Amino acid sequence: MARRVAICAAAQIRNEANIWHQRFQGMLLECFESLVDQTGLTFDMDTGVRSVVTCSDDVLDARTISDNGMTDVVGAHYRGEEKMAQDGLNGLGYAMAAIMSGHDDLVLLMGHCKESQSESRHMCTNLAFEPFYTRPLGLDYLNACGLQARAYMARSGLTDDHLAEVVVRARRQAAQNPFARKTSPVTTREVQDSPLLADPLRELHYSPVTDWAVGMLLCCEERVHEFTDKPVWLTGFGSCMDSYFLGERDLAFSTALQQASRRALKMAGGINTREIGLFELNDAAAYQVPLWAESIGLVPAGEGARWLEAGGPDRLQVNRSGGMLNGNPLMLGGLARAMEAFQQLRGEAGDRQVDSLQRALAHGTTGPAGQHHAVLVMEN
Numbered sequence: 001m002a003r004r005v006a007i008c009a010a011a012q013i014r015n016e017a018n019i020w021h022q023r024f025q026g027m028l029l030e031c032f033e034s035l036v037d038q039t040g041l042t043f044d045m046d047t048g049v050r051s052v053v054t055c056s057d058d059v060l061d062a063r064t065i066s067d068n069g070m071t072d073v074v075g076a077h078y079r080g081e082e083k084m085a086q087d088g089l090n091g092l093g094y095a096m097a098a099i100m101s102g103h104d105d106l107v108l109l110m111g112h113c114k115e116s117q118s119e120s121r122h123m124c125t126n127l128a129f130e131p132f133y134t135r136p137l138g139l140d141y142l143n144a145c146g147l148q149a150r151a152y153m154a155r156s157g158l159t160d161d162h163l164a165e166v167v168v169r170a171r172r173q174a175a176q177n178p179f180a181r182k183t184s185p186v187t188t189r190e191v192q193d194s195p196l197l198a199d200p201l202r203e204l205h206y207s208p209v210t211d212w213a214v215g216m217l218l219c220c221e222e223r224v225h226e227f228t229d230k231p232v233w234l235t236g237f238g239s240c241m242d243s244y245f246l247g248e249r250d251l252a253f254s255t256a257l258q259q260a261s262r263r264a265l266k267m268a269g270g271i272n273t274r275e276i277g278l279f280e281l282n283d284a285a286a287y288q289v290p291l292w293a294e295s296i297g298l299v300p301a302g303e304g305a306r307w308l309e310a311g312g313p314d315r316l317q318v319n320r321s322g323g324m325l326n327g328n329p330l331m332l333g334g335l336a337r338a339m340e341a342f343q344q345l346r347g348e349a350g351d352r353q354v355d356s357l358q359r360a361l362a363h364g365t366t367g368p369a370g371q372h373h374a375v376l377v378m379e380n
Contacts, residue, residue, distance in 0.1 A: 002100040002101070003099060003100050003102065003220045003221055003222070004220070004221040004233060004235075005095075005096045005099045005100055005218055005219070005220065005221070005233070005234045006218065006219055006221065006224050006228075006231035006232060006233050006234065007216050007217070007218055007231065007232045007234065007338075007342055007378075008039060008217045008218070008219045008224060008227040008228040008231055009035050009038040009039045009216070009217045009227060009228060010035075010214070010215065010216045010217075010339055010342050010343075011030075011031040011032075011034035011035050011038070011214070011215045011216075012031060012179060012212070012213065012214045012215075012336075012339055013027055013030055013031065013179075013212060013213050013214075014178070014179050014181075014212075015179055015180060015181035015210050015211070015212050015326075015327030015329065015336075016181060016210070016211050016212070017116065017181060017208065017209060017210070017211070018116035018209075018211060019114065019116065019211040020116070023114075024056070024061065024069075024070065024112045024114045024213070025069065025070055025073045027112050027114070027211070027212075027213035028070055028073050028074055028110055028112050028213050028215070029073050030213065031110065031213050031214060031215035032073065032074055032075070032110065032215055034215070035108070035215050035216075035217055038227075038228075039217055039227040039228070040227075041106070041108070041217060041227070043075050043079065047105075048106070049075060049079065049106050049107070049108045049217075050079050050080060050104060050106070051079060051080040051081075051082070051095075051098055051103075051104045051106075051107045051108070052071075052074055052075060052076040052079055052080065052081045052082075052107070052108045052109075052110065053081075053082050053083075053084060053091045053094055053095050053107060053108070053109045053110075054067045054070060054074060054076070054081060054082070054083050054084070054091075054109075054110050054111065055083070055084045055085075055088035055091040055109070055110070055111030055112075055331060055332060055335065056070075056083070056085070056111065056112055056113070056331065057085060057113070057330065057331045058085070059118070059124045059127055060113060060114060060115055060117070060118055060124060060330060060331070061114065062117065062118070065083075067081065067083040070110070070112075074108065074110045074215075075108065082094060084111075085331070086331070086366040086372060086374075087282070087331060087332070087333055087334040087335075087364035087365060087366040087372070087374055088109075088111040088214075088331060088332045088333075088334055088335035088364065089333075089334025089335055089337070089338060089362060089363070089364030089374040089375075089376055090239060090334070090364070090366075090374050091109050091111065091335070092109060092216070092218075092234065092237070092334075092335070092338060092376060093237040093239060093374060093376070095107040095109050095218045096218070096234050096237055099218060099219070099220050104220075105219065105220045105222070105223055106217065106218065106219050106220075106223070107217075107218045108215070108216075108217055108218075109215065109216045109217075109218060109335075110213075110214070110215045111213065111214050111215075111331075111332045111335050112212070112213040112214075112329075112332070113210065113211060113212050113213075113329035113330050113331055113332050114211050115209050115210060115211060115329070115330055116209055116211050121140075121141075121142075121209060121330070122140040122141075122142055123140075125140040125141035125142070125330075125368070126138065126139065126140045128140075128141070128367060128368055129368065130244060130245065134245070134246075139246075139368070140368075141284070141368055141369075142197055142198050142201070142206060143198040144246060144368035144369040145198065145201060145206070145284065145285045145287075145288075145368075145369055146197070146198030146199055146200065146201050147246065147251060147369070148246075148251040148252075148287070148291075148369040148370075149163075149200055149201055149285065149287040150199070150200060151251040151252045152251065152252045152287055152290075152291050152304075153200065153287065154252070155252040155253075155302055156252070156290065156291075156294075156302050156303070156304045156305050157305045157306075158287060158290065158304060158305045158308075159305070160192060160200065161188065162290075162305055162308050162309075163191070163200070163205055163286045163287060164188040164191040164192050164286075165188065165308065166283075166286040166287075166289050166290075166308065166313075166325075167186060167191045167204050167205060167286050167325060168185075168186060168187065168188060168191065169313065169314075170283075170286075170319065170322050170323050170325040170326055171183065171184065171185050171186050171322070171325075171326065172185065173319060173320055173321065173322040173323070173352065174321070174322025174323075174325075174326035174327075175322075176320075176322075176350065176351040176352040177321050177322050177326070177340075177352060178350070179327075180321065180322045180326040180327050181208060181210055181326055181327035182208060182322075182325070182326040182327065183322070183326065186204060190204070191204045191205070201285055201286075201287075204325075205285055205286040205287075205325075206284070206285050206286075206325075207283075207284045207285065207324045207325055207326075207327070207328030208326075208327065208328065210327045210328050210329045210330075211329070212327065212329035212332060212336065214332065214335050214336070214339055216335075216338075216339075216342075218234075219231075230346045230380075231380075232341075232342050232345045232346060232378055232379070232380055233378065233379045233380070234376060234377075234378055235267070235268040235269065235377050235378070235379050236263075236264040236265060236266070236267035236268025236269075236271075236375075236376070236377035237263075237264055237267060237374070237375070237376050237377070238259070238260040238261060238262065238263025238264035238265075238266075238267065238374070238375050239260050239263075239372065239373065239374040239375070240255075240256040240257070240259040240260040240263070240372070240373055241256060241371065241372045242254070242255065242256035242367075242370070242371050242372065242373075243371075244371065246368065246369060249369070249371075251369060252291070253291075253294060253295060253301055254291065254292065254295035254370050254373065255295075256370070256371070256372065256373045257292060257295035257296060257363070257365075257370065257373040257375070258295050258296070258297070260373040260374060260375045261273075261295070261296045261297065261361075261363075261373075261375045263375070264361070264375040264376060264377050265377065267377070268377040268379075271359075271377070272297075273296065273297050273298055273361075275359060276359050276360065276361050276377070277317060277354055277356075277357045277358060277359055277360065278317045278320060278341060278344055278354050278357055278359075278360040278361070279293075279296070279298065279316060279317065279318045279319070279360070279361050279363070280318075280319060280320075280321060280323075280337035280338070280340050280341050280360065280361065280362045280363065281293065281296075281318060281319055281323065281337070281363045282324055282333040282334055282337060282363050282364050282365045283319065283323045283324045283325060284324050284328055284333065284365075285325075286325060288370070289308075289313060289318065289319070289323070290304025290305065290307055290308055290312075291304060292363065292370075293307065293312070293313075293316075293318065296361075296363070296375075298312070298316055298318075299312060317354050320340070320344070320349070320352045320354060321336075321337075321340040321352065324336070331366070333364050333365065334362060334363060334364015334365070334374055334376070335364070337362040337363055337364060338362040338364075338376055338378065340362075341360035341361070341362045341376075341378050342378065344357050344360055345357060345358075345359075345360055345378055345379070345380040346380065357380070358379060358380060359377065359378070359379045359380075360377075360378045360379075361375060361376070361377055361378075362375070362376045362378065363375050363376075364376075
């Protein structure tokens with residue numbers, strides 16, 4: 001029988017626009033030292049950490065195989081080290097599998113994003129597209145989201161007013177999150193007057209450039225007591241990839257996210273979304289809050305606009321952290337969502353704490369307009 005897996009400890013730094021005074025190794029070291037202080041973990045070959053999973057992106061790091069530059073910092077010297085170059089939530093899935101299979105008792109997961117050092121996020125994300133036809137057109141993550149937003153608005157009836165209200169709510173939630181990057185309140189008018197980026201998306205509809213780092217220690221059930229008395233259990237994981245080409249997808253509904261969430265819920269014991277008390281969704285753009293909610297099954301397809309009007313995000317506790325609109329570390333969005341769920345399930349979320357929370361769902365996505373999705377179910 002597969003072993004149960006828990007997160008025993010986690011550490012993060014604050015989302016910032018530009019951590020100019022530190023290289024990514026220094027950002028990671030802060031998280032690493034915090035984990036050591038919290039747990040007393042060692043790297044003894046018999047009882048300590050023998051496997052490390054790192055999450056980062058070579059393009060943003062401006063070096064090939066960038067994890068080579070962090071192995072000593074995260075304790076991976078003479079250890080197994082695996083790099084996750086998709087959303088970091090997949091790194092948690094990989095670490096889960098290593099422990100469930102019996103290969104490891106402990107896995108250290110470390111992730112970083114230093115997007116500020118790239119000349120242009122749009123130049124970097126243009127490289128994600130097929131090189132002969134779509135890349136020369138200048139497609140990047142932003143204008144792919146613009147295309148998806150128009151498709152979804154046409155089907156669901158979502159309007160510019162709805163988009164603005166999503167941003168206003170996100171800022172209101174982020175004001176209670178000491179790790180969020182953008183926390184000052186905004187008005188509907190300020191959102192709608194912000195510069196147009198890629199029709200219909202304006203500057204405040206889209207997630208900002210963000211530097212961030214995170215670390216987590218995962219452990220098998222038999223050894224949890226060595227590191228914590230408040231474990232957070234990872235009970236379900238699912239992932240799914242959609243087509244590489246935007247024209248081959250239904251941009252107004254994510255079948256990949258639907259399948260990933262179904263797999264995670266099945267693994268978690270066949271539960272349904274009504275049994276989950278917090279949803280942390282990877283909303284890189286404002287329209288994605290209702291779109292992803294539809295795809296997961298929180299609301300019927302095409303009903304996202306009415307769901308927003310009825311206060312659905314507040315009623316179902318969606319993105320109490322403020323979400324990605326207030327800080328989006330590329331490639332680590334899912335880990336940021338899992339970090340929020342971890343704090344909530346331990347009762348450590350401060351003013352934004354969800355009462356009597358027992359189960360949460362974290363969501364990560366990679367690729368243009370949500371090409372790949374990962375979903376993680378977590379319990380206390």
